[in-house]
Amino acid sequence: MLNHRLLPAALVNELKVIFGDRFSSTAVVLDYHGRDESSYPAQPPQAVVFANSTEEVASLVKLCSLHEVPIIPFGAGTSLEGHVLPIHGGISLDLNNMNQVLGVYPEDLIAIVQPAVRRRQLNDELKDTGYFFPVDPGADASIGGMAATRASGTNAVRYGTMRENVLALVVVTAAGEIIKTGTQAKKSSAGYDLTRLFVGSEGTLGIITEITLKIYPQPEDIAAAICSFSTVTDAVKAVMQVIQLGIPVARVELVDALAIQAINRYSKLTLNEQPTLFFEFIGSSHSVKEQAELAQEIVSNHGGHNFEWAAHPEDRARLWHARHNAYFACLQLQPGCRIINTDVCVPISRLAQCIAQTRQDLDTSWLKATILGHVGDGNYHVLLVIDPDKPDDLVEAERLNSAIVHRALQLGGTCTGEHGVGMHKIDFLVDEHGIGAIEVMRTIKKALDPKNILNPGKILKI
Amino acid sequence: MLNHRLLPAALVNELKVIFGDRFSSTAVVLDYHGRDESSYPAQPPQAVVFANSTEEVASLVKLCSLHEVPIIPFGAGTSLEGHVLPIHGGISLDLNNMNQVLGVYPEDLIAIVQPAVRRRQLNDELKDTGYFFPVDPGADASIGGMAATRASGTNAVRYGTMRENVLALVVVTAAGEIIKTGTQAKKSSAGYDLTRLFVGSEGTLGIITEITLKIYPQPEDIAAAICSFSTVTDAVKAVMQVIQLGIPVARVELVDALAIQAINRYSKLTLNEQPTLFFEFIGSSHSVKEQAELAQEIVSNHGGHNFEWAAHPEDRARLWHARHNAYFACLQLQPGCRIINTDVCVPISRLAQCIAQTRQDLDTSWLKATILGHVGDGNYHVLLVIDPDKPDDLVEAERLNSAIVHRALQLGGTCTGEHGVGMHKIDFLVDEHGIGAIEVMRTIKKALDPKNILNPGKILKI
Numbered sequence: 001m002l003n004h005r006l007l008p009a010a011l012v013n014e015l016k017v018i019f020g021d022r023f024s025s026t027a028v029v030l031d032y033h034g035r036d037e038s039s040y041p042a043q044p045p046q047a048v049v050f051a052n053s054t055e056e057v058a059s060l061v062k063l064c065s066l067h068e069v070p071i072i073p074f075g076a077g078t079s080l081e082g083h084v085l086p087i088h089g090g091i092s093l094d095l096n097n098m099n100q101v102l103g104v105y106p107e108d109l110i111a112i113v114q115p116a117v118r119r120r121q122l123n124d125e126l127k128d129t130g131y132f133f134p135v136d137p138g139a140d141a142s143i144g145g146m147a148a149t150r151a152s153g154t155n156a157v158r159y160g161t162m163r164e165n166v167l168a169l170v171v172v173t174a175a176g177e178i179i180k181t182g183t184q185a186k187k188s189s190a191g192y193d194l195t196r197l198f199v200g201s202e203g204t205l206g207i208i209t210e211i212t213l214k215i216y217p218q219p220e221d222i223a224a225a226i227c228s229f230s231t232v233t234d235a236v237k238a239v240m241q242v243i244q245l246g247i248p249v250a251r252v253e254l255v256d257a258l259a260i261q262a263i264n265r266y267s268k269l270t271l272n273e274q275p276t277l278f279f280e281f282i283g284s285s286h287s288v289k290e291q292a293e294l295a296q297e298i299v300s301n302h303g304g305h306n307f308e309w310a311a312h313p314e315d316r317a318r319l320w321h322a323r324h325n326a327y328f329a330c331l332q333l334q335p336g337c338r339i340i341n342t343d344v345c346v347p348i349s350r351l352a353q354c355i356a357q358t359r360q361d362l363d364t365s366w367l368k369a370t371i372l373g374h375v376g377d378g379n380y381h382v383l384l385v386i387d388p389d390k391p392d393d394l395v396e397a398e399r400l401n402s403a404i405v406h407r408a409l410q411l412g413g414t415c416t417g418e419h420g421v422g423m424h425k426i427d428f429l430v431d432e433h434g435i436g437a438i439e440v441m442r443t444i445k446k447a448l449d450p451k452n453i454l455n456p457g458k459i460l461k462i
Numbered sequence: 463m464l465n466h467r468l469l470p471a472a473l474v475n476e477l478k479v480i481f482g483d484r485f486s487s488t489a490v491v492l493d494y495h496g497r498d499e500s501s502y503p504a505q506p507p508q509a510v511v512f513a514n515s516t517e518e519v520a521s522l523v524k525l526c527s528l529h530e531v532p533i534i535p536f537g538a539g540t541s542l543e544g545h546v547l548p549i550h551g552g553i554s555l556d557l558n559n560m561n562q563v564l565g566v567y568p569e570d571l572i573a574i575v576q577p578a579v580r581r582r583q584l585n586d587e588l589k590d591t592g593y594f595f596p597v598d599p600g601a602d603a604s605i606g607g608m609a610a611t612r613a614s615g616t617n618a619v620r621y622g623t624m625r626e627n628v629l630a631l632v633v634v635t636a637a638g639e640i641i642k643t644g645t646q647a648k649k650s651s652a653g654y655d656l657t658r659l660f661v662g663s664e665g666t667l668g669i670i671t672e673i674t675l676k677i678y679p680q681p682e683d684i685a686a687a688i689c690s691f692s693t694v695t696d697a698v699k700a701v702m703q704v705i706q707l708g709i710p711v712a713r714v715e716l717v718d719a720l721a722i723q724a725i726n727r728y729s730k731l732t733l734n735e736q737p738t739l740f741f742e743f744i745g746s747s748h749s750v751k752e753q754a755e756l757a758q759e760i761v762s763n764h765g766g767h768n769f770e771w772a773a774h775p776e777d778r779a780r781l782w783h784a785r786h787n788a789y790f791a792c793l794q795l796q797p798g799c800r801i802i803n804t805d806v807c808v809p810i811s812r813l814a815q816c817i818a819q820t821r822q823d824l825d826t827s828w829l830k831a832t833i834l835g836h837v838g839d840g841n842y843h844v845l846l847v848i849d850p851d852k853p854d855d856l857v858e859a860e861r862l863n864s865a866i867v868h869r870a871l872q873l874g875g876t877c878t879g880e881h882g883v884g885m886h887k888i889d890f891l892v893d894e895h896g897i898g899a900i901e902v903m904r905t906i907k908k909a910l911d912p913k914n915i916l917n918p919g920k921i922l923k924i
Contacts, residue, residue: 107706107811150651161649163658164626179898185807186839187623188876189612189662191883191891191921192903196625196658200651217708244569246679286748345647349569377648414650421653429653436641440910441654447909448902459653 007046007091011067015049018059022050033092036079039338039386039394040423043085045072045092052097054170054178054209061207062176064091064453072455073203075116075142080341081422083149083202088456095144098209101125110167110184112212115144131215134159137418138324144208149420150200154251154323157243157376158282159216161418166199170210174449184212202420203455205448219250219282223292224310224319227299228274232256232359232371235275236352238302239375243348245298247291251280252376259326259370259383266329267322272306278323330370330383337385340397344408345379345417354411355380361403367396379417406431421459429459469508469553473529477511480521484512495554498541501800501848501856502885505547507534507554514559516632516640516671522555523669524638526915534917535665537578537604542803543884545611545664550918557606560671563587572629572646574674577606593677596621599880600786606670611882612662616713616785619705619838620744621678623880628661632672636911646674664882665917667910681744685754686772686781689761690736694718694821694833697737698814700764701837705810707760709753713742714838721788721832721845728791729784734768740785792832792845799847802859806870807841807879816873817842823865829858841879868893883921891921
């Protein structure tokens with residue numbers, strides 16, 4: 001295993017021949033590829049290669065395999081868990097030149113994209129077709145990165161996650177072979193589900209260079225509403241009932257009182273500063289009305305008040321923009337702060353209990369903390385506000401995160417609903433799955449990447 | 463590799479100690495476990511073990527691993543592709559004693575079942591809860607077998623396949639370790655997606671002994687209808703538009719004229735003997751009405767006629783019962799015949815072309831053949847009627863199947879939408895995925911089952 005030594009000269013020479021000035025080791029480029037949105041200190045790679053094609057990725061991987069040098073795929077750099085940090089050195093593979101929407105096939109409800117296509121870019125390109133891609137993690141992440149971390153977000157309650165919305169992939173294996181997983185057929189029983197194996201594998205089993213996605217007709221009608229509650233528990237209980245009755249909400253998001261304060265300040269809004277649910281309903285006009293009436297009734301029964309509709313598209317956009325910017329709003333809660341973001345997901349019947357106990361934990365801490373969540377899926381985030389200059393803050397944040405994760409696991413949940421494992425949840429993963437299942441993962445990793453060159457040190461310690 | 467030799471005496475003695483009279487090698491038991499619904503000749507195992515628990519399965523696997531003896535899981539025996547045939551000898555592991563619904567958790571939309579629970583049994587047990595399990599392959603298959611083959615059926619167009627509806631598994635690995643894949647959380651980004659890897663692995667990577675399933679609220683309202691067309695192509699084009707517009711039909715099935723004849727005779731009905739679509743719409747009364755009106759308009763625009771509603775539950779049951787019995791009805795088309803059932807699935811934009819060309823192929827053959835299909839997913843079956851005493855019939859059926867598969871692959875489809883690979887589609891799998899992807903599957907198989915004791919000779923030739 002190479003560890004922070006210089007790259008072999010032979011490799012560098014070969015890469016310069018293939019990639020020319022798309023091979024870089026200038027300090028500013030290295031520095032940019034050594035960080036993401038996590039609170040880990042930057043760890044620059046030894047070099048960065050900007051690939052233009054699947055074939056170029058394959059060439060790079062073959063050379064790196066020969067020289068046993070790690071490769072870390074890099075897209076938008078929006079990971080929250082240190083996914084793109086080259087902690088064992090090696091080459092950061094920047095895929096941002098591979099940013100084309102290769103094809104849109106509305107008649108098959110499919111779009112085919114290169115890995116660096118951003119979520120917003122894709123939807124901009126789809127706009128005039130009458131279709132859209134629903135998975136929306138908030139950040140303007142790359143589709144490749146979203147596939148690699150099995151991302152989801154606000155729309156997952158209705159449309160599912162990247163697990164459900166990736167139909168097929170082109171992947172470069174650790175040996176530099178180019179393979180296709182899956183077809184354009186909507187379903188298949190043809191052998192092992194390699195697509196789902198690579199989705200969520202965080203660049204450790206292969207490098208995703210093309211993604212076939214499901215797309216959906218733009219809804220005929222959309223309605224959004226917000227609603228306040230006296231307590232987070234009341235809000236969560238309302239959501240539980242909405243889900244259990246099978247009301248097909250498009251989004252239902254919880255934002256706690258402190259986060260609403262932050263949002264008001266950041267987005268210059270005057271929302272009622274109480275625990276709040278953000279709803280979105282889609283469908284035909286009739287169906288939207290029906291869903292909304294049912295949801296409103298449930299919400300009222302749980303003490304929801306100030307139910308307010310965002311009737312105009314601009315009002316709706318303002319609302320969701322505010323929700324999406326909650327992370328940045330919370331960064332303003334304390335000057336110069338950073339945020340440690342937790343990401344557990346529990347069975348929805350345990351959600352109210354889980355969040356209430358979490359709130360008790362948070363109340364005993366000196367750290368500011370807000371709770372946000374894709375509560376329709378049982379997934380919530382605690383944004384723990386830390387001063388990067390105070391080591392105790394980080395220790396305290398990790399203590400709280402650990403308590404939150406272990407509570408979620410005890411309640412039948414997962415340590416990460418959508419952010420992935422990266423470097424941050426490797427130990428929690430063992431607690432969640434047990435040593436036996438982790439050994440199966442390790443066996444797969446060793447078999448598919450015997451030299452451990454693909455994003456080493458992520459998901460599993462090997 | 464053991465191949466049809468007698469079992470090691472030491473193994474037999476140990477199994478008799480553990481399983482007592484649940485270890486059997488009587489001829490009638492062996493014979494029963496050597497066949498399924500495929501047209502392969504029976505190949506009895508050397509012995510059958512009836513396991514009562516996951517722990518017993520683990521003990522069996524440990525012993526078989528020690529003695530390098532194959533294990534073939536056996537449930538309902540409804541496979542169409544030879545999945546349960548012990549072609550390399552060994553022990554058939556009958557799981558039918560493990561037939562308990564372990565828990566129903568409507569508040570989390572989850573049920574946990576043992577592998578031999580049958581589809582109908584599960585829905586009978588769910589009936590009073592107000593929830594149901596939608597995946598419906600027609601046969602009263604076991605849930606374990608359905609998970610192992612990534613089964614689907616008529617409801618998949620709305621609810622997805624076993625890929626989307628299995629949340630977590632308990633699996634016994636080839637080393638006899640018991641592992642849990644997944645949690646009860648609705649979504650997760652926690653490491654490799656072992657659940658989806660075992661779903662569809664046909665008993666070749668591990669033995670599924672417990673399944674956590676998604677369940678759904680029973681729909682408020684249901685409506686079914688049938689509608690005739692002059693040509694199969696018109697019918698398929700109508701379905702294509704229904705799907706492309708995103709109308710959330712619960713089922714939409716194609717049955718061609720000859721199959722309708724067979725159904726009329728078998729189920730004593732008087733359906734119009736033309737290509738026919740069977741529709742089911744579910745939801746609130748409003749939504750059902752809305753969907754049905756839209757679908758009816760589309761259908762009319764494509765020359766659909768005799769649109770008939772099955773308003774009463776009994777009428778609906780009769781209709782779907784008839785559709786589900788189409789296979790048995792077609793078995794009556796020729797006395798003493800067997801059926802070879804194809805199973806391709808293509809992107810829906812290619813479906814009309816694909817079926818029309820297939821019909822041309824069939825018209826040049828002496829075999830009787832009907833076309834049935836879950837056409838909303840692009841999946842259709844050709845039921846090829848053969849005389850088991852005429853070897854030429856089988857050769858001709860396989861020739862037609864091969865042509866159908868290769869056409870589907872050329873159109874971006876898959877060789878099997880829902881039946882699985884078994885022994886029957888091993889070569890087609892290579893054509894579909896390419897050697898590179900097959901090598902990745904083989905690497906995974908070798909890593910997870912190095913002695914090749916788990917259902918050897920299925921999915922991959924090793």
